[in-house]
Amino acid sequence: MKTNWRALRCGCLIVAGVILGGKPAIARAQDATGAATTPAVISSVAITQDPQRAAIRVEGAGRLDVHAARIQNPERLVLDFAGARMDVQRTSIPGVSAPVRSVRMAQFRPDVARVVIDLTMAAPYQIAHEGDAIVVYLQAVPAEAASPAPVTSTSNDTPKREISYSANAPRVLNTGAKNAAAPNFPLPNELTQPSASLADEKSEPARPESASQAAQQAVQQASNAASTVASQQAPAANSTGSSQAPGKYSGEPISVNLKDVDLKDFFRLIHEISGLNVVLDPNVKGTLTIVLDEVPWDQALDIVLQNNGLDKQLNGNVLRVATRETLKKEAETARDLQKAQAEAVAPVTVTRVLSYAKASTMRDTLKKFLSQRGDIFSDDRSNQLVIRDIPSVIPTIDNLIRQLDRKSQQVEIEARVIAATRSFSQDIGVQWGFAGTTTGGRSIFAGNPAVGVSPIGTGAGLPQPPLIATPVGSSGGSTPGIPFNVNLPAGVPTSGIYFGHRSPNFAVDVFISAAEAKGVGKLLSKPKIVTQNNEKATVKQGQKIPIQTTINNTISVQYIDAVLKLEVTPQITAEGTVFMDVLVENTQIDNGIPRVQGIPALDTQSAETKVLVADGGTVVIGGIIVTQQQTQVNEVPWVGSLPIIGYLFKTRSVNITSSELLFFLTPRIIPG
Numbered sequence: 001m002k003t004n005w006r007a008l009r010c011g012c013l014i015v016a017g018v019i020l021g022g023k024p025a026i027a028r029a030q031d032a033t034g035a036a037t038t039p040a041v042i043s044s045v046a047i048t049q050d051p052q053r054a055a056i057r058v059e060g061a062g063r064l065d066v067h068a069a070r071i072q073n074p075e076r077l078v079l080d081f082a083g084a085r086m087d088v089q090r091t092s093i094p095g096v097s098a099p100v101r102s103v104r105m106a107q108f109r110p111d112v113a114r115v116v117i118d119l120t121m122a123a124p125y126q127i128a129h130e131g132d133a134i135v136v137y138l139q140a141v142p143a144e145a146a147s148p149a150p151v152t153s154t155s156n157d158t159p160k161r162e163i164s165y166s167a168n169a170p171r172v173l174n175t176g177a178k179n180a181a182a183p184n185f186p187l188p189n190e191l192t193q194p195s196a197s198l199a200d201e202k203s204e205p206a207r208p209e210s211a212s213q214a215a216q217q218a219v220q221q222a223s224n225a226a227s228t229v230a231s232q233q234a235p236a237a238n239s240t241g242s243s244q245a246p247g248k249y250s251g252e253p254i255s256v257n258l259k260d261v262d263l264k265d266f267f268r269l270i271h272e273i274s275g276l277n278v279v280l281d282p283n284v285k286g287t288l289t290i291v292l293d294e295v296p297w298d299q300a301l302d303i304v305l306q307n308n309g310l311d312k313q314l315n316g317n318v319l320r321v322a323t324r325e326t327l328k329k330e331a332e333t334a335r336d337l338q339k340a341q342a343e344a345v346a347p348v349t350v351t352r353v354l355s356y357a358k359a360s361t362m363r364d365t366l367k368k369f370l371s372q373r374g375d376i377f378s379d380d381r382s383n384q385l386v387i388r389d390i391p392s393v394i395p396t397i398d399n400l401i402r403q404l405d406r407k408s409q410q411v412e413i414e415a416r417v418i419a420a421t422r423s424f425s426q427d428i429g430v431q432w433g434f435a436g437t438t439t440g441g442r443s444i445f446a447g448n449p450a451v452g453v454s455p456i457g458t459g460a461g462l463p464q465p466p467l468i469a470t471p472v473g474s475s476g477g478s479t480p481g482i483p484f485n486v487n488l489p490a491g492v493p494t495s496g497i498y499f500g501h502r503s504p505n506f507a508v509d510v511f512i513s514a515a516e517a518k519g520v521g522k523l524l525s526k527p528k529i530v531t532q533n534n535e536k537a538t539v540k541q542g543q544k545i546p547i548q549t550t551i552n553n554t555i556s557v558q559y560i561d562a563v564l565k566l567e568v569t570p571q572i573t574a575e576g577t578v579f580m581d582v583l584v585e586n587t588q589i590d591n592g593i594p595r596v597q598g599i600p601a602l603d604t605q606s607a608e609t610k611v612l613v614a615d616g617g618t619v620v621i622g623g624i625i626v627t628q629q630q631t632q633v634n635e636v637p638w639v640g641s642l643p644i645i646g647y648l649f650k651t652r653s654v655n656i657t658s659s660e661l662l663f664f665l666t667p668r669i670i671p672g
Contacts, residue, residue, distance in 0.1 A: 040060065040061070040062035040063055040064055040065075040081070040083050040084040040085065041060045041061045041062060041084065041085050041087050042058055042059070042060040042064070042081060042084055042085070042086050042087060042088065042105070042113050042115075043059060043060045043061065043087055043088065044057075044058075044059045044060070044088060045057070045058050045059075045088060045093065045103060045105055045115060046059075047093055047095060047096075047100060047103060049095065049096050049097055049100060052139070052140050053137060053138060053139050053140050054095070054097075054099060054100045054137075054138045054140065055135055055136065055137050055138070056100070056103060056115070056117055056135070056136045056138070057130075057133055057134070057135050058079070058081075058115060058133060058134045058135075058136075059132065059133040060084065060087075060132065060133075061132070062084070062132075063132075064081055064084060064132065064133075064134050065081065065082050065083065065084075066079050066080070066081055066127065066134050067079070067080045067081075067082065068080075068125070068127060068136075070122075072122075074118065074119075075118075075119040075120070075121060075122050076116055076117060076118045076119055077116070077117040077119060077125060077136070077138075078114065078115075078116050078117075079114065079115040079116075079117070079134075079136065080108065080112050080113075080114055081112065081113040081114070081115070081134075082111065082112055083111055083112075084112070084113040085107065085113060086105055086106060086107045086113040086114075088105060091104060091105060091106055092104045092105075095118075097140070097275075098120045098121060098123075098140050099119045099120050099121050099123035099138050099139070099140050100117060100118070100119065100120075100138060101118040101119060101120050102118045103115065103116070103117050103118070104116045104118070117136065117138070119138070123138045123139050123140065124138070124139050125137060125138045125139075249296040249298050249299040249302075250296065250298070251274070251296035251297040251298035251299065252273075252296065252297060253294040253295060253296055253297075254273065254292070254294075254295060254296075254297050254300065255292060255293045255294055255295075256269075256290060256291070256292050256300070257290075257291050257292075258288060258289060258290050258291075259289050260287050260288075260289055261287060261288045261289070262286075262287060262288070263284060263285065263286045263287065263288050263304075263308065264280060264284070264285075266288050266290075266304060267280055267284075267321060270297065270301055270319075271319075273297050274297060274298075274319075275317075276314075276317055276318070276319040277317055277318045277319065278318075278319050278320075278321065279318060279319070279320045279321070280320075280321050280322075281320070281321065281322035281323060281326050283322070283323045283325075283326055284310060284321055284322065284323065286308055288304060288308075290303075290304065305321065309323060309324055310322065310323055310324065311323075311324050311327050313327070342371055342373070342390055342392070343372075343373065345390045345391065345392070346390075347373055347374070347388055347389055347390050348388070348389070348390070348391055348394065349386065349387070349388045350386075350387050350394060351384050351385065351386050351387070352384065352385045352387065352397075352398070352401055353382070353383065353384050354383050354384070354385065354401070354405050355405055355407075356405055356406060356407050356408060357404060357405045358380075358383065359378035359379060359380060359383045359384060359385050360378045360380055362378070362385060362401070362404060362405070363376050363377070363378040363385060365400075365404065366385070366387075366397055366400060366401070369393070369396055369397060369400060370387075370389050370393060370397070371389055371390055371393050373389065373390060374387070374388060374389030374390070374393060375388050375389070376388070376389075385401075408532040408533040408534070408535070409532070409533045409572050409669060409670065410530055410531065410532050410533070410670040411530070411531060411532075411533065411570040411572065411578060411667050411668065411669055411670065412528065412529070412530045412667070412668045412670055413528070413529050413530075413531070413537075413566070413568050413570065413580070413665060413666070413667050413668075414526070414527075414528045414665070414666045414667075414668070415525075415526070415527050415528070415566045415584060415663060415664065415665050415666075416524070416525070416526050416662075416663070416664040416666075417523075417524070417525040417526075417527075417564060417584065417586050417605075417661070417662070417663055418522070418523070418524055418660075418661070418662045418664070419521075419522070419523040419586065419605065419659065419660070419661050419662075420520075420521065420522050420523075420659070420660045420662075421519070421520070421521040421522075421657070421658070421659045421660075422518075422519065422520055422521075422656075422657070422658045422659075423517070423518065423519040423520075423655075423656070423657045423658075424516075424517070424518050424519075424654075424655075424656040424657075425515075425516065425517045425653075425654065425655045425656070426514075426515070426516045426652075426653070426654045427490040427491050427492070427493070427514065427515045427516070427651070427652075427653040427654075428490060428512075428513075428514045428651065428652050428653075429488050429489040429490035429491075429493070429512075429513045429514070429651035430486060430488055430489075430510075430511070430512055430513075430647070430648055430649075430650075430651065431452065431454075431484055431486065431487050431488065431489050431509075431510070431511035431512075431513070432484065432485060432486055432508070432509060432510040432511065432648065433446070433447040433451075433452075433453075433454055433481075433482040433483050433484040433485045433486075433508070433509050434446070434447070434482065434485065434506070434507065434508040434509075435447070435482050435483070435506070435507050435508075436505060436506040436507070437505050437506075438505075439505070446482065446483055447482065447483035447484050447485035448483055448484075448485075449483040451483065451484045451485070451486075451487045452483070452484035452487035453481045453482070453483055453484065454481030454482045454483075454484060454500075454509035454511075455481055456481050456482075456498070456500055456509055457481050481509065482507055482508070482509045484509075486636060486648065486649055488634050488635070488636075488649075488650060488651035489511065489513045489651070490513040490514055490515045490651065490653075491515065491653065492515050493513035493514060493515050494514070494515040494516070495513070495514050495515070496511060496512060496513040496514065497510075497511070497512040498510065498511050525541075525564045525586065527539050527541065527564060527566040529566060529568065530670070531568070531569075531570065533570060533571065533572050534569065534570070534571050535569070536567065536568070536569040536581075537567070537568055537569075538565065538566070538567045539565070539566045540561065540563045540564070540565045540566075541563055541564045541565075542561065542562050542563025542564055542565075542587065542588075543561075543562045543563065543589070544559040544560065544561055544562070544563075545559065545560045545561075545562055545589070545599070545600065545602075546558070546559055547559070547560055547599055560602070561587060562587045562588060562589055562602055563585075563587060564585070564586045564587075565583070565584070565585045565586075565587075566582075566583075566584055567582070567583040567584075567585075568580055568581065568582045568583070568665075569581040570667060572669060573612075576614075576615055576669070577612055577613065577614050577615065578612070578613050578614075578615060578667040578669065579610070579611075579612045580610070580611055580612075580613065580665065580667060581610050582607070582608065582609055582610070582611065582621060582665060583606070583607075583608045584606060584607050584608075584621070584663045584665075585604065585605070585606035585607075586604070586605045586606065586661070587602050587603070587604040587605075587606075588602070588603050588604075589601070589602060589603070590602060590603040605624060605661040607621050607624075607663050609621045611665070613665065613666075613667050615667065615668060615669045616666070616667075616668050617666070617667075618664055618665065618666045619664070619665050619666075620662060620663065620664055621663045621665055624659075624660065624661040625658065625659070625660045625661075626658065626659045626660075627656070627657070627658040628655075628656070628657045628658070629654075629655070629656045629657075630654070630655040630656075631652070631653070631654050631655075632652075632653040632654075632655075633650055633651070633652050633653075634650060634651045635649055635650030635651070636649035636650065
């Protein structure tokens with residue numbers, strides 16, 4: 001398939017308008033007598049361009065009165081239609097070739113419709129009335145080199161092509177017809193919008209001295225706009241890929257059907273479509289077969305580049321296409337050249353005084369940004385940095401010093417350590433003994449004196465049963481108490497009950513002893529510390545215990561901390577919160593544990609965590625609860641396990657202790 005490249009240089013007609021129900025959307029009003037009147041309504045704006053001149057045709061219903069004004073920087077022509085209403089679908093029409101860049105239209109005021117013609121140069125213009133239409137002619141070349149031609153005239157050498165705009169019909173590139181003319185599509189919106197709003201004739205800047213200066217100014221503005229889009233649409237010079245996200249393509253949609261077409265012809269087509277100047281590397285070669293329907297032209301370009309191992313560079317309005325290997329070699333050559341130039345420059349030596357940061361700490365950070373010939377030293381006495389490197393690196397180092405050598409904020413951390421202990425003990429015991437004899441005293445039942453003897457004797461004032469005989473060798477007097485059958489008293493009794501009975505043939509003594517104790521303890525510590533942002537701070541309070549050790553016949557003394565310690569590193573976030581790395585430790589001497597060679601035991605509670613807290617907020621970082629319960633039962637075998645009766649044959653001791661440790665942290669950012 002061959003493409004008629006000469007036909008691509010012909011003029012084109014671009015139209016913007018609104019069609020509703022197959023008819024122009026023209027407002028009509030009824031007067032008091034019912035007769036229909038047609039107000040001034042602009043229903044369509046069209047551009048006709050050929051290599052020598054361009055014409056902008058404004059049509060509508062009613063009489064159109066136009067007032068024209070020229071504005072510079074950028075060059076544009078403003079048409080105001082007093083008493084007219086704008087009724088078109090599109091608000092902007094891109095131009096195809098000089099001098100028209102684009103045409104924008106809007107309702108400037110309720111009674112003024114405005115059409116702005118963005119120009120690439122200060123071209124002369126003429127305004128003519130053709131029926132109800134207003135036609136503005138613009139010369140693409142000086143007036144003496146070309147003569148005006150009617151807007152409807154065509155020739156065999158430059159056949160006219162029409163590209164219509166509508167909401168549901170994108171432009172199509174038909175490459176199958178003979179001598180089919182490919183439309184000259186405009187660049188994406190970023191390259192065709194010199195201004196975000198309509199021109200304001202009240203702020204007209206100074207006019208250039210000549211038309212050539214205006215043309216140069218317009219070309220420069222177009223180049224700057226293209227450079228801006230280059231950073232968004234094209235990869236960097238040393239990029240190895242050209243794939244982009246679909247949302248970044250803003251070119252006009254096209255439909256192409258090509259088979260075995262030379263790659264060079266495809267890039268010539270891109271030139272005609274985009275208006276960019278295309279330069280091909282000599283190594284670009286091959287054929288192309290592609291079928292696309294309604295695909296943005298810049299996306300089609302990226303697809304072809306990626307499929308053929310190519311890449312692109314956009315510099316101004318010049319698009320360069322080369323192989324990735326070529327671009328890689330160029331990037332390596334440029335890097336080597338830059339390195340050689342840096343090595344050829346004589347190094348300089350400068351000193352920088354730091355105010356808040358330590359020179360020794362800053363030195364290691366800045367070393368990573370020096371060139372291969374650079375070096376940096378620190379003087380701790382004066383807190384200065386001595387930098388030796390090529391001149392181009394010094395501004396970068398200075399900028400880093402300004403960013404890093406800043407006053408740090410300070411944080412006050414207040415900690416509360418609460419240790420609460422509870423204890424409960426209960427001890428219940430029983431002691432009893434009995435003695436009895438049968439009639440005649442032939443049989444005696446009693447306890448064992450080895451278990452224990454009741455402290456209640458049978459002497460004066462108490463009946464002395466005949467079954468209790470005075471021990472052998474006794475001198476008489478009071479008789480000892482009854483031997484215990486069960487002797488299981490409370491350990492340290494605080495209360496008791498006694499029951500005794502004496503009769504000629506039977507005696508009994510019963511003792512019930514009990515003890516109960518409760519205890520509550522509370523320890524409150526409140527350390528407080530102030531430190532800078534990202535700086536660790538430590539506060540301690542307590543004792544140091546000496547410990548003597550012998551190693552290789554050498555006696556040494558070490559000290560172990562028995563202190564309350566708070567160690568915290570705060571970091572102030574961008575949201576105003578405080579991120580803390582915290583270690584809280586409470587170590588005390590435990591006198592309840594026997595000492596070993598004079599060294600006491602230590603009781604320690606600690607918590608280590610990382611937590612994020614709001615400024616002035618309080619967080620609990622530790623809640624350690626320890627509960628210990630011990631129950632001890634001493635009983636007479638077998639009998640003590642019986643229900644109810646077993647309580648007379650056993651003693652029961654219960655000990656319960658619990659301790660709870662809480663750490664409360666409150667950080668506060670110090671203002672200023």
